[in-house]
Each structure stands twice: as C-alpha cells, then as structure tokens.
Amino acid sequence: MKTDGGTAAAKRRAGERAATAVEDDFVVGLGTGSTAAYAIDAIGAAVADGLDVRGIPTSFQSRQRALEAGIALTSLDAVDRVDLAIDGADQVVDDPGADAHGALIKGGGGAHAREKLVDATAERFVVVVDPSKLTARFDRSVPVEVLPDAYTVVADRVRDLEGEPTLRSAKHKDGPVVTDNGNLVLDCEFDPIDDPGHLAATLSGIPGVVEHGLFVDLADTIYVGLEDGVDVREY
Numbered sequence: 001m002k003t004d005g006g007t008a009a010a011k012r013r014a015g016e017r018a019a020t021a022v023e024d025d026f027v028v029g030l031g032t033g034s035t036a037a038y039a040i041d042a043i044g045a046a047v048a049d050g051l052d053v054r055g056i057p058t059s060f061q062s063r064q065r066a067l068e069a070g071i072a073l074t075s076l077d078a079v080d081r082v083d084l085a086i087d088g089a090d091q092v093v094d095d096p097g098a099d100a101h102g103a104l105i106k107g108g109g110g111a112h113a114r115e116k117l118v119d120a121t122a123e124r125f126v127v128v129v130d131p132s133k134l135t136a137r138f139d140r141s142v143p144v145e146v147l148p149d150a151y152t153v154v155a156d157r158v159r160d161l162e163g164e165p166t167l168r169s170a171k172h173k174d175g176p177v178v179t180d181n182g183n184l185v186l187d188c189e190f191d192p193i194d195d196p197g198h199l200a201a202t203l204s205g206i207p208g209v210v211e212h213g214l215f216v217d218l219a220d221t222i223y224v225g226l227e228d229g230v231d232v233r234e235y
C-alpha cells in the first residue's frame with residue numbers, strides 16, 4: 001500500500017476521526033487507500049471493544065484490511081441500506097465559490113468503480129484526506145476504468161474531448177494494471193477541467209467505460225487531517 005511519510009500522521013488523524021462517526025448496527029462502506037485504511041483499523045479497534053457493525057469493502061485491499069481488523073463483512077446484495085461510507089480521495093476541489101466545490105478525483109488505486117457504487121449508495125459519504133489533496137481546481141489525470149476490448153476506442157473518444165489518455169501500467173508485472181473487476185485503466189489528462197460535472201457525464205456516456213474517477217456532488221463531509229487536529233467540512 002502506498003504511504004507518504006510526511007502526511008501519514010495527517011491521514012491517520014482524518015481516518016481515525018471519521019471512524020468515530022460509525023455507530024452500533026451500522027453497515028459501513030470501507031474505502032480503499034492508505035487514508036481509508038486508518039479508518040478501517042480504527043473501526044476494527046472499536047469492534048474489538050464491542051461495536052457491532054458490518055463492512056462492505058470497496059476493493060481486494062480494503063477487504064483484506066477489514067478481515068485483518070476483525071470487521072464482519074457483507075455485500076450490497078445482502079443489505080437494504082448502507083449507513084455510512086468512508087473513503088479517501090486523490091484530489092478535492094476546495095473553493096466555496098466554485099460549482100465543483102467538494103468534487104473529488106478518485107481512482108489512484110484503480111478501485112473507483114466499486115468505490116463510487118458503495119459511496120453513492122451510502123446515506124452519508126465521508127471523505128478522509130490530508131491537506132495535500134485540496135486544490136482550487138483539478139490538475140491531475142482522471143482514471144477511467146474500461147472494458148479490456150474497449151481501451152483503444154475509449155482512448156480515441158478521450159482524444160476527441162482534447163484529453164490525453166495513458167494506459168496505466170503495472171509496476172511489478174509486464175503489461176497493464178488489471179482492476180479487481182478484470183478491466184483496464186486509462187489515466188486521462190484534461191487541461192484544464194473547466195466543468196467537472198459536464199466532463200463526468202460525458203465520460204459516463206462513452207460505450208466501453210465502466211466507471212471514471214470524477215465524483216461530483218457525492219461527498220457529504222470531508223475530514224482534513226492537519227498537524228494538530230482535523231478540519232471537518234460539510235457539503
């Protein structure tokens with residue numbers, strides 16, 4: 001799992017604080033990444049102290065982490081509600097004057113398809129980040145999960161939108177990253193992203209796209225871990 005030494009303490013603070021929002025009998029969406037992992041560990045510690053919850057993991061990684069933490073697991077098709085989801089983000093628009101205030105880019109770990117499904121289903125979606133994730137406007141690539149057969153076709157459509165797609169390659173394997181769902185990821189640079197909501201809808205409409213990492217109008221609360229505490233922002 002990737003960790004940034006300098007921001008680990010801030011990530012831990014955000015994750016642990018978000019875990020305090022979990023109540024007895026909750027069904028909780030368990031996000032992916034190093035910050036969400038701190039929340040999973042903290043939920044596991046509360047379970048050891050008697051908290052009764054069921055978790056829905058958003059990836060192989062978060063499933064493993066939850067099993068290690070002793071959290072009982074379930075799935076979307078076995079529940080009638082998800083009370084809360086806690087997840088990380090790669091970027092958060094932090095500009096109260098902007099339409100996209102609170103929008104996210106996710107998918108740095110390639111888990112954004114299941115993350116969006118679980119996070120959007122939850123009654124409340126809490127995002128946990130360190131301050132390096134906050135930005136006035138998006139300036140990093142948008143991960144787009146595609147069916148394997150579709151990657152060249154989707155790449156062409158992204159170029160039509162004046163984006164620059166790069167097939168994500170694996171670090172410890174020859175060839176591309178294959179997601180938990182058996183698909184490929186195109187990391188798409190758009191410079192600039194003037195209207196994240198419009199781009200999100202356009203990407204969703206391309207045949208062969210499984211899911212993209214723009215999360216617009218989904219986050220309810222953002223916990224920003226700081227040097228000495230946690231800043232809580234409601235959206």
Ligand SMILES: O=C(CO)[C@H](O)[C@H](O)COP(=O)(O)O
Pocket residue numbers: 002031032033034035036087088089090105106107108109110111112115
């Ligand atoms: O979207 C994600 C995985 O697909 C992660 O939540 C995102 O990459 C943030 O990770 P981290 O908390 O390790 O910085």
